[in-house]
Amino acid sequence: MRVAEARTLEREARQGPGIGSVEVLAALLVLLVIFRGELAGVVPGARWQTWTTVFVSVLVQAVPFLVFGVLLSAVIAVFVPRSFWARALPRHPALAVPAASVAGVVLPGCECGSVPIAGSLIRRGVTPAAALAFLLAAPAVNPIVLTATAVAFPGDPEMVVARGLASLVVAIVMGWLWLRLGKAEWIKLPHRPDVDGASRGRAFWSACRHDVVHAGGFLVLGAAAAATINVLVPEAWLQTLAAEPVLSVLALAVLAVLLSICSEADAFVAASLSQFSLTSRLVFLVVGPMVDLKLISMQAGVFGRGFTARFAPATFVVAVLAGSVAGMVLL
Template identity: 80%
Template sequence: MRLGSLEVLAVLLVLLVLARSHLAGLLASPGMQTWATVFVSVLVQAVPFLVFGVVLSAVIAVFVPRSFWAKALPSHPALAVPAAGLAGVILPGCECGSVPIAGSLIRRGVTPAAALAFLLAAPAINPIVLTATVIAFPGEPQMAIARGVASLVVAVAMGWLWLRLGKTEWIRLPHRPDLDDASKAKAFWAACRHDIMHAGGFLVVGAAAAATINVVIPAAWLQSLAADPVISVIALATLAVLLSICSEADAFVAASLSQFSLTSRLVFLVVGPMVDLKLISMQTGVFGRRFAMRFAPATFVAAVLVGTAFGAVLL
Protein backbone atom coordinates (compact mmCIF):
# COMPACT_ATOMS: atom_id res chain seq x y z
CA MET A 1 0.00 0.00 0.00
CA ARG A 2 1.33 3.43 -0.95
CA LEU A 3 1.52 5.94 1.88
CA GLY A 4 0.10 9.40 1.27
CA SER A 5 1.07 12.69 2.87
CA LEU A 6 -1.64 12.30 5.55
CA GLU A 7 -0.34 8.89 6.61
CA VAL A 8 3.24 10.18 6.74
CA LEU A 9 2.15 13.11 8.90
CA ALA A 10 0.31 10.77 11.26
CA VAL A 11 3.39 8.56 11.64
CA LEU A 12 5.59 11.59 12.37
CA LEU A 13 3.15 12.83 15.02
CA VAL A 14 3.15 9.44 16.73
CA LEU A 15 6.95 9.36 16.71
CA LEU A 16 7.10 12.87 18.19
CA VAL A 17 4.73 11.87 20.99
CA LEU A 18 6.78 8.76 21.80
CA ALA A 19 10.03 10.74 21.84
CA ARG A 20 8.69 13.80 23.63
CA SER A 21 10.71 13.31 26.83
CA HIS A 22 13.98 12.97 24.91
CA LEU A 23 13.15 15.93 22.69
CA ALA A 24 12.28 18.08 25.70
CA GLY A 25 15.74 17.57 27.16
CA LEU A 26 17.38 18.23 23.81
CA LEU A 27 15.46 21.47 23.25
CA ALA A 28 16.47 22.74 26.66
CA SER A 29 20.00 23.49 25.44
CA PRO A 30 20.68 27.14 24.44
CA GLY A 31 21.81 26.15 20.95
CA MET A 32 18.63 24.23 20.22
CA GLN A 33 16.50 27.01 21.63
CA THR A 34 18.20 29.45 19.27
CA TRP A 35 17.74 27.01 16.38
CA ALA A 36 14.04 26.58 17.17
CA THR A 37 13.54 30.34 17.49
CA VAL A 38 15.14 31.09 14.12
CA PHE A 39 13.36 28.19 12.43
CA VAL A 40 9.95 29.28 13.66
CA SER A 41 10.61 32.97 12.92
CA VAL A 42 11.55 32.21 9.30
CA LEU A 43 8.39 30.15 8.85
CA VAL A 44 6.19 32.75 10.57
CA GLN A 45 7.57 35.48 8.29
CA ALA A 46 7.33 33.42 5.13
CA VAL A 47 4.14 31.36 5.40
CA PRO A 48 1.60 34.23 5.06
CA PHE A 49 3.28 35.41 1.86
CA LEU A 50 3.66 31.86 0.60
CA VAL A 51 -0.08 31.36 1.05
CA PHE A 52 -0.75 34.70 -0.66
CA GLY A 53 1.46 33.68 -3.56
CA VAL A 54 -0.12 30.25 -3.85
CA VAL A 55 -3.63 31.73 -3.88
CA LEU A 56 -2.67 34.33 -6.48
CA SER A 57 -0.96 31.63 -8.51
CA ALA A 58 -4.17 29.58 -8.45
CA VAL A 59 -6.20 32.63 -9.49
CA ILE A 60 -3.85 33.15 -12.44
CA ALA A 61 -4.06 29.47 -13.39
CA VAL A 62 -7.86 29.18 -13.18
CA PHE A 63 -9.47 32.56 -13.72
CA VAL A 64 -7.07 34.50 -15.98
CA PRO A 65 -7.28 33.44 -19.66
CA ARG A 66 -4.08 32.89 -21.60
CA SER A 67 -5.03 35.66 -24.01
CA PHE A 68 -4.74 38.21 -21.18
CA TRP A 69 -0.97 37.86 -20.98
CA ALA A 70 -0.58 38.37 -24.71
CA LYS A 71 -2.29 41.73 -24.27
CA ALA A 72 -0.76 42.72 -20.93
CA LEU A 73 2.88 42.21 -21.88
CA PRO A 74 4.76 43.32 -24.99
CA SER A 75 4.91 40.61 -27.63
CA HIS A 76 8.69 40.94 -28.03
CA PRO A 77 10.39 38.95 -25.23
CA ALA A 78 13.15 41.54 -24.79
CA LEU A 79 10.52 44.20 -24.04
CA ALA A 80 8.39 41.86 -21.94
CA VAL A 81 11.25 41.40 -19.45
CA PRO A 82 11.44 45.00 -18.13
CA ALA A 83 7.64 45.27 -18.24
CA ALA A 84 7.32 42.19 -16.04
CA GLY A 85 10.02 43.51 -13.73
CA LEU A 86 8.18 46.80 -13.25
CA ALA A 87 4.98 44.85 -12.55
CA GLY A 88 6.62 43.81 -9.28
CA VAL A 89 5.93 47.31 -7.94
CA ILE A 90 2.22 46.55 -7.56
CA LEU A 91 2.59 43.23 -5.69
CA PRO A 92 3.08 43.64 -1.91
CA GLY A 93 4.64 40.25 -1.33
CA CYS A 94 7.95 38.57 -0.65
CA GLU A 95 10.06 35.99 -2.41
CA CYS A 96 8.04 33.11 -0.99
CA GLY A 97 4.98 34.30 -2.87
CA SER A 98 6.76 35.22 -6.09
CA VAL A 99 8.05 31.70 -6.78
CA PRO A 100 4.66 29.97 -7.27
CA ILE A 101 3.34 33.05 -9.11
CA ALA A 102 6.24 32.92 -11.57
CA GLY A 103 5.62 29.20 -12.11
CA SER A 104 1.96 29.89 -12.84
CA LEU A 105 2.87 32.69 -15.27
CA ILE A 106 5.05 30.29 -17.24
CA ARG A 107 2.21 27.76 -17.32
CA ARG A 108 -0.09 30.43 -18.74
CA GLY A 109 2.23 31.14 -21.63
CA VAL A 110 4.36 34.03 -20.33
CA THR A 111 7.92 33.81 -21.64
CA PRO A 112 10.14 32.37 -18.88
CA ALA A 113 12.51 35.35 -19.07
CA ALA A 114 9.70 37.76 -18.17
CA ALA A 115 8.38 35.48 -15.41
CA LEU A 116 11.87 35.24 -13.91
CA ALA A 117 12.32 39.01 -14.04
CA PHE A 118 9.05 39.33 -12.11
CA LEU A 119 10.19 36.65 -9.63
CA LEU A 120 13.34 38.62 -8.79
CA ALA A 121 11.89 42.13 -8.86
CA ALA A 122 8.62 41.72 -6.96
CA PRO A 123 10.10 40.97 -3.51
CA ALA A 124 12.54 43.89 -3.66
CA ILE A 125 10.81 46.83 -5.34
CA ASN A 126 7.25 46.63 -4.01
CA PRO A 127 6.06 49.60 -1.89
CA ILE A 128 6.02 47.71 1.43
CA VAL A 129 9.68 46.70 1.16
CA LEU A 130 10.84 50.14 0.03
CA THR A 131 8.85 51.85 2.80
CA ALA A 132 10.39 49.50 5.37
CA THR A 133 13.84 50.40 4.02
CA VAL A 134 13.15 54.13 4.42
CA ILE A 135 12.03 53.55 8.02
CA ALA A 136 15.01 51.32 8.82
CA PHE A 137 17.48 53.92 7.52
CA PRO A 138 16.17 57.28 8.78
CA GLY A 139 17.85 60.27 7.18
CA GLU A 140 19.23 58.11 4.35
CA PRO A 141 16.50 57.92 1.67
CA GLN A 142 19.14 57.14 -0.91
CA MET A 143 19.34 53.64 0.58
CA ALA A 144 15.78 52.83 -0.50
CA ILE A 145 16.37 54.42 -3.92
CA ALA A 146 19.57 52.45 -4.44
CA ARG A 147 17.89 49.24 -3.33
CA GLY A 148 14.91 49.65 -5.66
CA VAL A 149 16.91 50.65 -8.74
CA ALA A 150 19.69 48.09 -8.22
CA SER A 151 17.18 45.27 -7.66
CA LEU A 152 15.25 46.18 -10.80
CA VAL A 153 18.46 46.30 -12.84
CA VAL A 154 19.46 42.83 -11.61
CA ALA A 155 15.99 41.41 -12.34
CA VAL A 156 15.92 42.79 -15.89
CA ALA A 157 19.53 41.76 -16.55
CA MET A 158 18.83 38.19 -15.42
CA GLY A 159 15.72 38.09 -17.61
CA TRP A 160 17.73 39.19 -20.63
CA LEU A 161 20.50 36.75 -19.72
CA TRP A 162 17.92 33.95 -19.70
CA LEU A 163 16.76 35.04 -23.16
CA ARG A 164 20.34 34.78 -24.35
CA LEU A 165 21.59 31.64 -22.61
CA GLY A 166 18.62 29.91 -20.96
CA LYS A 167 17.30 26.59 -22.21
CA THR A 168 13.71 25.41 -22.01
CA GLU A 169 14.69 21.98 -20.73
CA TRP A 170 16.28 23.52 -17.62
CA ILE A 171 12.82 24.40 -16.30
CA ARG A 172 10.80 21.36 -15.28
CA LEU A 173 7.58 22.47 -13.62
CA PRO A 174 6.03 19.69 -11.51
CA HIS A 175 3.06 18.03 -13.14
CA ARG A 176 -0.15 19.70 -12.11
CA PRO A 177 -3.48 17.91 -12.61
CA ASP A 178 -5.43 19.06 -15.66
CA LEU A 179 -7.67 21.85 -14.42
CA ASP A 180 -9.45 22.73 -17.64
CA ASP A 181 -12.27 20.19 -17.33
CA ALA A 182 -13.03 20.83 -13.65
CA SER A 183 -15.30 23.49 -12.19
CA LYS A 184 -13.68 26.80 -11.30
CA ALA A 185 -13.93 26.17 -7.55
CA LYS A 186 -12.57 22.62 -7.78
CA ALA A 187 -9.75 23.69 -10.08
CA PHE A 188 -8.85 26.59 -7.76
CA TRP A 189 -8.50 24.39 -4.67
CA ALA A 190 -6.66 21.69 -6.61
CA ALA A 191 -4.11 24.27 -7.79
CA CYS A 192 -3.71 25.61 -4.24
CA ARG A 193 -3.12 22.13 -2.78
CA HIS A 194 -0.65 21.28 -5.52
CA ASP A 195 1.47 24.42 -5.12
CA ILE A 196 1.45 24.48 -1.31
CA MET A 197 2.70 20.87 -1.22
CA HIS A 198 5.58 21.58 -3.61
CA ALA A 199 6.60 25.02 -2.36
CA GLY A 200 5.77 24.54 1.33
CA GLY A 201 7.89 21.44 1.82
CA PHE A 202 10.98 23.11 0.39
CA LEU A 203 10.30 26.19 2.51
CA VAL A 204 10.58 24.04 5.64
CA VAL A 205 13.89 22.60 4.38
CA GLY A 206 15.23 26.09 3.69
CA ALA A 207 14.11 27.37 7.10
CA ALA A 208 15.86 24.47 8.82
CA ALA A 209 19.07 25.16 6.90
CA ALA A 210 18.93 28.86 7.76
CA ALA A 211 18.38 28.08 11.44
CA THR A 212 21.36 25.72 11.46
CA ILE A 213 23.61 28.38 9.90
CA ASN A 214 22.48 30.93 12.50
CA VAL A 215 23.59 28.61 15.29
CA VAL A 216 26.87 27.54 13.67
CA ILE A 217 28.31 30.95 12.62
CA PRO A 218 29.93 32.80 15.57
CA ALA A 219 28.89 36.45 15.87
CA ALA A 220 32.54 37.46 16.48
CA TRP A 221 33.40 36.50 12.92
CA LEU A 222 31.23 39.31 11.58
CA GLN A 223 33.15 41.91 13.56
CA SER A 224 36.46 40.86 12.02
CA LEU A 225 35.04 40.85 8.48
CA ALA A 226 33.60 44.38 8.56
CA ALA A 227 37.00 46.14 8.41
CA ASP A 228 37.87 45.12 4.84
CA PRO A 229 35.64 46.83 2.21
CA VAL A 230 35.83 43.95 -0.28
CA ILE A 231 35.50 41.13 2.21
CA SER A 232 32.64 42.93 3.98
CA VAL A 233 30.61 43.01 0.76
CA ILE A 234 31.17 39.30 0.13
CA ALA A 235 30.50 38.49 3.78
CA LEU A 236 27.14 40.28 3.90
CA ALA A 237 26.13 38.87 0.52
CA THR A 238 26.82 35.37 1.83
CA LEU A 239 25.08 36.18 5.11
CA ALA A 240 21.96 37.27 3.19
CA VAL A 241 21.86 33.86 1.52
CA LEU A 242 22.32 32.00 4.79
CA LEU A 243 19.96 33.97 7.03
CA SER A 244 16.98 33.73 4.62
CA ILE A 245 15.16 36.75 6.06
CA CYS A 246 11.87 37.83 4.50
CA SER A 247 12.25 40.94 2.32
CA GLU A 248 9.75 42.86 4.45
CA ALA A 249 12.05 42.53 7.49
CA ASP A 250 15.60 42.39 6.11
CA ALA A 251 16.08 46.18 6.07
CA PHE A 252 15.91 46.30 9.87
CA VAL A 253 18.51 43.53 10.13
CA ALA A 254 20.76 45.40 7.68
CA ALA A 255 20.37 48.62 9.68
CA SER A 256 21.47 46.79 12.83
CA LEU A 257 24.74 45.73 11.18
CA SER A 258 26.16 49.21 11.76
CA GLN A 259 29.77 48.00 11.80
CA PHE A 260 29.50 47.40 8.03
CA SER A 261 29.54 50.05 5.31
CA LEU A 262 26.36 51.25 3.60
CA THR A 263 27.52 49.64 0.35
CA SER A 264 27.93 46.21 1.91
CA ARG A 265 24.53 46.56 3.59
CA LEU A 266 22.99 47.54 0.25
CA VAL A 267 24.41 44.34 -1.27
CA PHE A 268 22.82 42.44 1.63
CA LEU A 269 19.43 43.96 0.72
CA VAL A 270 19.80 43.29 -3.01
CA VAL A 271 20.98 39.68 -2.65
CA GLY A 272 18.59 38.55 0.10
CA PRO A 273 15.24 38.72 -1.75
CA MET A 274 16.78 37.06 -4.83
CA VAL A 275 19.05 34.33 -3.47
CA ASP A 276 18.67 32.68 -0.07
CA LEU A 277 18.44 29.14 1.23
CA LYS A 278 14.65 28.95 1.42
CA LEU A 279 14.30 30.59 -2.00
CA ILE A 280 16.78 28.18 -3.61
CA SER A 281 14.87 25.28 -2.04
CA MET A 282 11.54 26.60 -3.31
CA GLN A 283 12.93 27.23 -6.80
CA THR A 284 14.16 23.63 -6.81
CA GLY A 285 10.67 22.44 -5.92
CA VAL A 286 8.84 24.61 -8.46
CA PHE A 287 11.29 24.82 -11.40
CA GLY A 288 13.57 21.83 -10.89
CA ARG A 289 17.10 21.21 -9.67
CA ARG A 290 18.79 21.89 -13.03
CA PHE A 291 17.26 25.36 -13.08
CA ALA A 292 18.12 26.27 -9.48
CA MET A 293 21.75 25.15 -9.68
CA ARG A 294 22.30 27.51 -12.64
CA PHE A 295 19.99 30.42 -11.90
CA ALA A 296 20.84 30.97 -8.22
CA PRO A 297 24.66 31.33 -8.61
CA ALA A 298 24.28 33.60 -11.65
CA THR A 299 21.77 35.79 -9.79
CA PHE A 300 24.08 35.96 -6.76
CA VAL A 301 27.01 37.22 -8.85
CA ALA A 302 24.84 39.77 -10.67
CA ALA A 303 23.31 41.04 -7.41
CA VAL A 304 26.72 41.48 -5.77
CA LEU A 305 28.21 43.33 -8.76
CA VAL A 306 25.21 45.60 -9.38
CA GLY A 307 24.65 46.28 -5.68
CA THR A 308 28.31 47.22 -5.21
CA ALA A 309 28.24 49.51 -8.25
CA PHE A 310 25.13 51.36 -7.12
CA GLY A 311 26.48 51.59 -3.59
CA ALA A 312 29.68 53.20 -4.84
CA VAL A 313 27.73 55.76 -6.89
CA LEU A 314 24.72 56.57 -4.67
CA LEU A 315 25.86 55.96 -1.07
Protein backbone atom coordinates (compact mmCIF):
# COMPACT_ATOMS: atom_id res chain seq x y z
CA MET A 1 0.00 0.00 0.00
CA ARG A 2 2.78 2.43 0.91
CA VAL A 3 4.64 1.50 -2.28
CA ALA A 4 1.55 2.32 -4.37
CA GLU A 5 1.11 5.66 -2.60
CA ALA A 6 4.80 6.48 -3.12
CA ARG A 7 4.51 5.70 -6.83
CA THR A 8 1.43 7.92 -7.08
CA LEU A 9 3.22 10.82 -5.41
CA GLU A 10 6.26 10.28 -7.65
CA ARG A 11 4.07 10.29 -10.76
CA GLU A 12 2.34 13.50 -9.64
CA ALA A 13 5.71 15.11 -9.02
CA ARG A 14 6.92 14.21 -12.54
CA GLN A 15 3.73 15.59 -14.08
CA GLY A 16 4.24 18.91 -12.27
CA PRO A 17 1.62 21.09 -10.64
CA GLY A 18 -1.71 21.33 -12.42
CA ILE A 19 -4.06 24.24 -12.76
CA GLY A 20 -6.36 24.27 -9.75
CA SER A 21 -8.89 26.57 -8.13
CA VAL A 22 -6.17 28.73 -6.54
CA GLU A 23 -4.51 29.38 -9.90
CA VAL A 24 -7.86 30.23 -11.48
CA LEU A 25 -8.66 32.60 -8.61
CA ALA A 26 -5.27 34.29 -8.96
CA ALA A 27 -5.89 34.78 -12.68
CA LEU A 28 -9.29 36.33 -11.97
CA LEU A 29 -7.74 38.75 -9.48
CA VAL A 30 -5.12 39.79 -12.04
CA LEU A 31 -7.83 40.37 -14.64
CA LEU A 32 -9.80 42.37 -12.07
CA VAL A 33 -6.83 44.68 -11.55
CA ILE A 34 -6.12 45.02 -15.29
CA PHE A 35 -9.71 45.78 -16.27
CA ARG A 36 -10.70 47.77 -13.21
CA GLY A 37 -11.20 50.87 -15.37
CA GLU A 38 -13.65 49.14 -17.70
CA LEU A 39 -15.50 47.60 -14.76
CA ALA A 40 -15.75 50.99 -13.07
CA GLY A 41 -17.56 52.24 -16.19
CA VAL A 42 -20.13 49.45 -15.92
CA VAL A 43 -20.67 49.64 -12.14
CA PRO A 44 -21.57 53.03 -10.59
CA GLY A 45 -18.45 54.78 -9.28
CA ALA A 46 -19.52 55.03 -5.64
CA ARG A 47 -20.52 51.38 -5.44
CA TRP A 48 -17.35 50.22 -7.16
CA GLN A 49 -15.25 52.24 -4.74
CA THR A 50 -17.16 50.78 -1.79
CA TRP A 51 -16.68 47.26 -3.11
CA THR A 52 -12.95 47.63 -3.61
CA THR A 53 -12.52 49.38 -0.24
CA VAL A 54 -14.32 46.63 1.68
CA PHE A 55 -12.60 43.86 -0.26
CA VAL A 56 -9.12 45.26 0.36
CA SER A 57 -9.83 46.13 4.01
CA VAL A 58 -11.04 42.60 4.79
CA LEU A 59 -7.89 41.15 3.26
CA VAL A 60 -5.60 43.66 4.96
CA GLN A 61 -7.19 42.89 8.35
CA ALA A 62 -7.19 39.14 7.88
CA VAL A 63 -3.94 38.27 6.08
CA PRO A 64 -1.52 39.02 8.97
CA PHE A 65 -3.50 36.79 11.30
CA LEU A 66 -3.92 34.15 8.62
CA VAL A 67 -0.13 34.06 8.23
CA PHE A 68 0.28 33.89 12.00
CA GLY A 69 -2.20 31.02 12.17
CA VAL A 70 -0.54 29.15 9.31
CA LEU A 71 2.90 29.48 10.93
CA LEU A 72 1.59 28.31 14.30
CA SER A 73 -0.28 25.47 12.60
CA ALA A 74 2.94 24.33 10.92
CA VAL A 75 4.80 24.51 14.24
CA ILE A 76 2.12 22.32 15.83
CA ALA A 77 2.21 19.86 12.93
CA VAL A 78 5.99 19.52 12.75
CA PHE A 79 7.59 20.37 16.09
CA VAL A 80 4.98 19.49 18.74
CA PRO A 81 4.84 15.74 19.48
CA ARG A 82 1.50 14.00 19.75
CA SER A 83 2.22 13.04 23.35
CA PHE A 84 2.17 16.73 24.34
CA TRP A 85 -1.57 17.02 23.73
CA ALA A 86 -2.27 13.94 25.77
CA ARG A 87 -0.54 15.66 28.70
CA ALA A 88 -1.84 19.20 28.07
CA LEU A 89 -5.55 18.42 27.79
CA PRO A 90 -7.76 16.33 30.08
CA ARG A 91 -8.21 12.79 28.84
CA HIS A 92 -11.98 12.92 29.10
CA PRO A 93 -13.33 14.67 25.98
CA ALA A 94 -16.07 16.45 27.93
CA LEU A 95 -13.41 18.11 30.11
CA ALA A 96 -11.06 18.77 27.20
CA VAL A 97 -13.68 21.03 25.56
CA PRO A 98 -13.77 23.76 28.25
CA ALA A 99 -9.99 23.46 28.69
CA ALA A 100 -9.44 24.12 24.98
CA SER A 101 -11.93 27.00 25.09
CA VAL A 102 -10.06 28.70 27.92
CA ALA A 103 -6.79 28.14 26.04
CA GLY A 104 -8.13 30.51 23.42
CA VAL A 105 -7.77 33.36 25.92
CA VAL A 106 -3.97 33.35 25.61
CA LEU A 107 -3.76 33.31 21.79
CA PRO A 108 -3.82 36.80 20.18
CA GLY A 109 -5.33 35.92 16.82
CA CYS A 110 -8.49 36.16 14.78
CA GLU A 111 -10.77 33.63 13.11
CA CYS A 112 -8.55 33.50 10.01
CA GLY A 113 -5.70 32.05 12.05
CA SER A 114 -7.78 29.75 14.22
CA VAL A 115 -9.07 27.66 11.30
CA PRO A 116 -5.72 26.18 10.18
CA ILE A 117 -4.66 25.82 13.82
CA ALA A 118 -7.79 23.78 14.62
CA GLY A 119 -7.16 21.59 11.59
CA SER A 120 -3.60 20.97 12.72
CA LEU A 121 -4.76 20.13 16.25
CA ILE A 122 -7.12 17.48 14.90
CA ARG A 123 -4.30 15.99 12.82
CA ARG A 124 -2.14 15.82 15.95
CA GLY A 125 -4.69 13.70 17.76
CA VAL A 126 -6.71 16.33 19.66
CA THR A 127 -10.35 15.35 19.90
CA PRO A 128 -12.33 17.30 17.25
CA ALA A 129 -14.73 18.65 19.89
CA ALA A 130 -11.86 20.34 21.76
CA ALA A 131 -10.26 21.64 18.55
CA LEU A 132 -13.56 23.13 17.40
CA ALA A 133 -14.14 24.74 20.79
CA PHE A 134 -10.70 26.34 20.51
CA LEU A 135 -11.54 27.48 16.97
CA LEU A 136 -14.61 29.36 18.22
CA ALA A 137 -13.16 30.74 21.45
CA ALA A 138 -9.74 31.99 20.34
CA PRO A 139 -10.93 34.82 18.04
CA ALA A 140 -13.46 36.14 20.56
CA VAL A 141 -11.88 35.98 24.00
CA ASN A 142 -8.19 36.71 23.47
CA PRO A 143 -6.70 39.79 25.20
CA ILE A 144 -6.43 41.90 22.03
CA VAL A 145 -10.12 41.51 21.19
CA LEU A 146 -11.29 42.16 24.73
CA THR A 147 -9.05 45.23 25.02
CA ALA A 148 -10.39 46.58 21.73
CA THR A 149 -13.92 46.05 23.02
CA ALA A 150 -13.14 48.00 26.18
CA VAL A 151 -11.72 50.88 24.12
CA ALA A 152 -14.71 50.90 21.76
CA PHE A 153 -17.22 50.92 24.66
CA PRO A 154 -15.53 53.12 27.31
CA GLY A 155 -18.82 53.87 29.04
CA ASP A 156 -20.01 50.25 29.08
CA PRO A 157 -17.33 48.04 30.69
CA GLU A 158 -19.92 45.31 31.17
CA MET A 159 -19.84 44.80 27.40
CA VAL A 160 -16.36 43.27 27.74
CA VAL A 161 -17.54 40.81 30.40
CA ALA A 162 -20.69 39.94 28.46
CA ARG A 163 -18.76 39.33 25.24
CA GLY A 164 -16.15 37.15 26.90
CA LEU A 165 -18.63 35.02 28.84
CA ALA A 166 -21.11 34.61 25.98
CA SER A 167 -18.33 33.63 23.56
CA LEU A 168 -16.92 31.05 25.97
CA VAL A 169 -20.39 29.59 26.47
CA VAL A 170 -20.90 29.23 22.72
CA ALA A 171 -17.51 27.52 22.28
CA ILE A 172 -18.14 25.06 25.10
CA VAL A 173 -21.72 24.30 24.07
CA MET A 174 -20.70 23.68 20.44
CA GLY A 175 -17.86 21.41 21.59
CA TRP A 176 -20.24 19.39 23.74
CA LEU A 177 -22.80 19.27 20.93
CA TRP A 178 -20.13 17.84 18.66
CA LEU A 179 -19.37 15.16 21.25
CA ARG A 180 -23.04 14.28 21.37
CA LEU A 181 -24.08 14.59 17.74
CA GLY A 182 -20.95 14.95 15.60
CA LYS A 183 -19.60 12.23 13.32
CA ALA A 184 -15.98 11.76 12.33
CA GLU A 185 -16.85 11.36 8.64
CA TRP A 186 -18.29 14.89 8.55
CA ILE A 187 -14.76 16.31 8.82
CA LYS A 188 -12.79 15.81 5.63
CA LEU A 189 -9.38 17.37 6.11
CA PRO A 190 -7.60 17.94 2.77
CA HIS A 191 -4.69 15.74 1.81
CA ARG A 192 -1.46 16.94 3.37
CA PRO A 193 1.97 16.30 1.90
CA ASP A 194 3.69 13.37 3.54
CA VAL A 195 6.39 15.06 5.62
CA ASP A 196 7.29 12.23 7.96
CA GLY A 197 10.49 11.41 6.08
CA ALA A 198 11.55 15.00 5.45
CA SER A 199 13.68 17.25 7.59
CA ARG A 200 11.87 19.47 10.05
CA GLY A 201 12.71 22.64 8.15
CA ARG A 202 11.48 21.24 4.85
CA ALA A 203 8.37 19.80 6.46
CA PHE A 204 7.62 23.14 8.14
CA TRP A 205 7.65 25.14 4.91
CA SER A 206 5.74 22.42 3.07
CA ALA A 207 2.97 22.59 5.68
CA CYS A 208 2.94 26.42 5.46
CA ARG A 209 2.55 26.39 1.68
CA HIS A 210 -0.22 23.80 1.91
CA ASP A 211 -2.26 25.76 4.46
CA VAL A 212 -1.81 29.08 2.65
CA VAL A 213 -3.12 27.54 -0.57
CA HIS A 214 -6.21 26.06 1.07
CA ALA A 215 -7.05 28.82 3.54
CA GLY A 216 -5.88 31.84 1.52
CA GLY A 217 -7.94 31.08 -1.56
CA PHE A 218 -11.13 30.74 0.42
CA LEU A 219 -10.30 33.91 2.34
CA VAL A 220 -10.26 35.85 -0.93
CA LEU A 221 -13.62 34.36 -1.92
CA GLY A 222 -15.10 35.30 1.45
CA ALA A 223 -13.76 38.85 1.19
CA ALA A 224 -15.30 39.23 -2.26
CA ALA A 225 -18.65 37.97 -0.98
CA ALA A 226 -18.56 40.36 1.98
CA ALA A 227 -17.76 43.30 -0.30
CA THR A 228 -20.64 42.40 -2.60
CA ILE A 229 -23.08 42.24 0.31
CA ASN A 230 -21.88 45.63 1.56
CA VAL A 231 -22.78 47.14 -1.79
CA LEU A 232 -26.17 45.43 -2.12
CA VAL A 233 -27.65 45.89 1.40
CA PRO A 234 -29.31 49.35 1.68
CA GLU A 235 -28.39 51.26 4.83
CA ALA A 236 -32.03 52.38 5.23
CA TRP A 237 -33.00 48.80 6.04
CA LEU A 238 -30.84 48.90 9.16
CA GLN A 239 -32.51 52.10 10.36
CA THR A 240 -35.93 50.46 10.09
CA LEU A 241 -34.91 47.26 11.85
CA ALA A 242 -33.28 49.06 14.78
CA ALA A 243 -36.70 50.05 16.13
CA GLU A 244 -37.78 46.40 16.57
CA PRO A 245 -36.09 44.64 19.55
CA VAL A 246 -36.24 41.09 18.21
CA LEU A 247 -35.63 41.99 14.60
CA SER A 248 -32.72 44.24 15.56
CA VAL A 249 -30.95 41.30 17.23
CA LEU A 250 -31.47 39.10 14.17
CA ALA A 251 -30.52 41.94 11.83
CA LEU A 252 -27.16 42.57 13.51
CA ALA A 253 -26.50 38.82 13.75
CA VAL A 254 -26.99 38.49 10.00
CA LEU A 255 -25.03 41.69 9.41
CA ALA A 256 -22.09 40.24 11.36
CA VAL A 257 -22.09 37.23 9.03
CA LEU A 258 -22.25 39.39 5.92
CA LEU A 259 -19.72 42.07 6.84
CA SER A 260 -16.98 39.57 7.79
CA ILE A 261 -15.03 42.03 9.93
CA CYS A 262 -11.91 40.84 11.72
CA SER A 263 -12.55 40.28 15.44
CA GLU A 264 -9.85 42.80 16.37
CA ALA A 265 -11.84 45.56 14.62
CA ASP A 266 -15.50 44.58 14.92
CA ALA A 267 -16.02 46.29 18.31
CA PHE A 268 -15.49 49.71 16.73
CA VAL A 269 -18.06 48.92 14.04
CA ALA A 270 -20.51 47.75 16.70
CA ALA A 271 -19.96 50.93 18.71
CA SER A 272 -20.79 53.02 15.63
CA LEU A 273 -24.20 51.32 15.30
CA SER A 274 -25.59 53.54 18.05
CA GLN A 275 -29.17 53.29 16.80
CA PHE A 276 -29.23 49.66 17.97
CA SER A 277 -29.49 48.41 21.57
CA LEU A 278 -26.47 47.15 23.50
CA THR A 279 -27.88 43.62 23.40
CA SER A 280 -28.15 43.74 19.61
CA ARG A 281 -24.58 44.96 19.34
CA LEU A 282 -23.41 42.27 21.75
CA VAL A 283 -24.95 39.62 19.51
CA PHE A 284 -23.09 41.22 16.61
CA LEU A 285 -19.82 40.81 18.53
CA VAL A 286 -20.53 37.21 19.55
CA VAL A 287 -21.66 35.99 16.12
CA GLY A 288 -19.05 37.74 13.96
CA PRO A 289 -15.87 35.94 15.09
CA MET A 290 -17.61 32.56 14.90
CA VAL A 291 -19.78 32.74 11.77
CA ASP A 292 -19.05 35.05 8.85
CA LEU A 293 -18.64 34.66 5.10
CA LYS A 294 -14.86 34.45 5.03
CA LEU A 295 -14.83 32.06 7.99
CA ILE A 296 -17.46 29.82 6.38
CA SER A 297 -15.39 29.76 3.18
CA MET A 298 -12.21 28.90 5.05
CA GLN A 299 -13.92 26.17 7.10
CA ALA A 300 -15.20 24.64 3.88
CA GLY A 301 -11.66 24.59 2.52
CA VAL A 302 -10.09 23.07 5.65
CA PHE A 303 -12.81 20.79 7.02
CA GLY A 304 -15.04 20.15 4.01
CA ARG A 305 -18.36 21.52 2.81
CA GLY A 306 -20.43 18.86 4.59
CA PHE A 307 -18.97 19.87 7.94
CA THR A 308 -19.48 23.58 7.31
CA ALA A 309 -23.09 23.09 6.18
CA ARG A 310 -23.88 21.59 9.60
CA PHE A 311 -21.49 23.45 11.89
CA ALA A 312 -22.00 27.05 10.75
CA PRO A 313 -25.83 27.19 11.09
CA ALA A 314 -25.72 25.48 14.49
CA THR A 315 -23.04 27.90 15.71
CA PHE A 316 -25.10 30.85 14.47
CA VAL A 317 -28.17 29.76 16.45
CA VAL A 318 -26.21 29.08 19.65
CA ALA A 319 -24.32 32.39 19.33
CA VAL A 320 -27.53 34.41 18.88
CA LEU A 321 -29.12 32.75 21.90
CA ALA A 322 -26.04 33.12 24.11
CA GLY A 323 -25.54 36.75 23.13
CA SER A 324 -29.19 37.59 23.71
CA VAL A 325 -29.26 35.96 27.15
CA ALA A 326 -25.99 37.60 28.18
CA GLY A 327 -27.30 40.95 27.02
CA MET A 328 -30.52 40.63 28.99
CA VAL A 329 -28.68 39.58 32.15
CA LEU A 330 -25.53 41.70 32.10
CA LEU A 331 -26.35 44.82 30.06
